[in-house]
Amino acid sequence: MSDFIAVDWGTTNRRAWRVEDGRVADMMHDGHGILAVPAGGFVEAAAAVRARLGSLPMLMAGMVGSNRGWADAGYVPCPATLDALAAGLRQVADDAWIVPGVSTAEGSRGDVMRGEEVQLLGAVAAGLAPADALMCQPGTHCKWARIERGALVSFATAMTGELFALLRDHALIGATMKGTVIDGPAFREGVARSGEGDLTAALFGVRAASVLGLRDDADAAAYVSGLLIGSDCRAQVRVGETVHLLADPALGALYTAAIEALGARAILVDSHAAFLAGIIRIRELQA
Template identity: 60%
Template sequence: MRPSAVAKRRGAIYSDNMGQQDFIAVDWGTTNRRAYRLREGVVIDSMADGLGVTAVSPGGFEQEVAQLRARLGDMPMLLAGMVGSNRGWVDAGYAATPATLEQIAAAMVTPMEGVRIIPGISHVADGRGDVMRGEEVQLLGAMCAGLAPRDALLCQPGTHCKWAWMTDGAIARFVTAMTGEMFALLKNHALIGQEMTGDVSPGDAFADGVRDGARGDVLASLFGVRPASLLGLRARADAASYVSGLLIGADCAAHAAGERVHLLADPTLGAFYASAIAQLGGLAVRIDSQAAFIAGATRLWETMT
C-alpha cells in the first residue's frame, strides 16, 4: 500500500486541540528547513537550519519533529516542501491544477498524530508534466494576503525557477526552469566553467547576457563564452555575470517578456530577475516570500480548523 494511503488512516491531527491558537508551520526543503510558530498569522518564534530532508537519516523524521517541538512548543504542525516527496518522510502526492488552498487542505496526509504534510501541485500540458512542492504555499499565500492580484503571473527564482499563472486565486498552470541548477552545472562541470571565476554582478556583462539570452540561441551563446575570453572580446572576470544573464534572460524572455511579474525571491536573486524583466520590457513587483508562506500556512490552518 502506498505510504500516503497508510498515513491517511491514522486519524485526525490533535483532534482535541484543533481550536488552539498556535501551530508550527515548516518549510522543509531538500537542503534547508525553516520553522515558524504562528498565532493568528503572526510569527511568535522561528528557527532555520540546514537540515533538509536529505540530511535526515531513515526513520528519523519523528525524532526531528520532537526536536522542533522542543524548540518551538508542543503543538500541531503543518509541513510543506520536499518532506512530502518520495525522497522525504511520506509521499503526500500531488493536487492537480487548477489548485486552490481548499483542495490542498483536503488532500493533506497525516504521518503521525499532530502532524500534517501538505501535498505538492502537478500540471500537465501538451504532453509535458511539471510538479512543485512548497512553492504552492507561497503562491496561494500571496493571493490570501493581497500581496498580488488574484489573476497574476508570479515567479519564484531559484535552483528550479517557478513561473505560475494564477486565475481567480488558484494556481491555473505553471512552468519550472532549471535556471539556477544549469548555472551551477556549467560553472562546476562544463569547459566554460574555467572562465566563470568572477563574481556575478548586475552590470554590463549581465545585461549583455540578458540580451543574448532573449535571441533564442542559448547553446551557441554558451559556447561563445570561451572564445570571447580567448579573443579578448570580454574580460574573463565578467564571464560568470554574462552566463547568469544569458540563462536568466532566456528564462524571462520565454515567460515574462513585456509582462507584469510578481517576484517572490531573496533580495539578491530578485534584483537580477527584476533587472532582466525590466530590460525585456516588463515590470517586476517584489513580494516578501516569507510573508507569503506565513499567509498561506495560516489560511490552510484556518481551513482545517
C-alpha cells in the same frame, strides 16, 4: 484557529514558526533539510523542532512531502487552491500533517512543485499579489506560475539555476566563470544576447571570447547568468506585463533587471510572508 507550528521543510534547509492566534510568536531556521534526516528519522527530527518551539500540532510543506521525505503527500492537480490543499493534507502522525504538492499535465508534458504552492497562493491570500497574476520564484529550479481568480491554473519549471551551476562546475566555459554575478554591463549584455535565439552557441561564445580576449574573464559568470536568466524570462514574460517575484534581494535584482529589459515590470514579494499567509490559511481550513 488553534496554535500550531508551521514548517517549510526543503531539501537542504528548514524553517519553522510557532503561530499563536494567527501570528508568529517564535521561529527557527537551520540546515536540517530532508537530506540531513536519516532513514526513519523524521519523527525524531520533528520532535527536535517541538523541543525548540513548543509541543504543538505541526503543519509542514515542501520536500518533506516527497518520496524522499517523511511521506509522499501526493499532488493536487491544477487548478489548485488553498481549499484543495487543505482537503488533501497527508497525516503522518497524530498531530502532524503535510501539505500536498501541485501537478500539471498536458499531453506528455508534465510538471510538479512542492512548497512553492503555499507561497504562491499565500501571496494572493495576503494581498501581496493580485488574484490574476504572473508569479515567478527564481532559484535552482525557477517556477513560473499563472494565477487566475486566486487559483493556480498553470506553471512551468526552468532549470535556470541548476544549469548555471553545472556550467560553472563542469563545463568547458566553467574555468572562466569565477567572477561575481551582479546586475551590471556584462549581465545586461547576456540578457540582450539571449534574444538572438541560439543559447547553446552563445554559451560556447564565452570560451571564444576568453581565448580571443574579447571579454574579461571576470565578467564571464555575470554574462552567462544574463544569458540564462534572459532566456528564462523571454520564454514567460510579455511586453507590458507585471511579474510578482518571490525572491531574495540578490536574485530578485537580477530577475528584475532582465524583466525590465524586456519591457515588463517586476514587483518583489516577501516569500516568507507569503508562505506564512498560505499555511496559516490552510490551518484555518483544516478539517
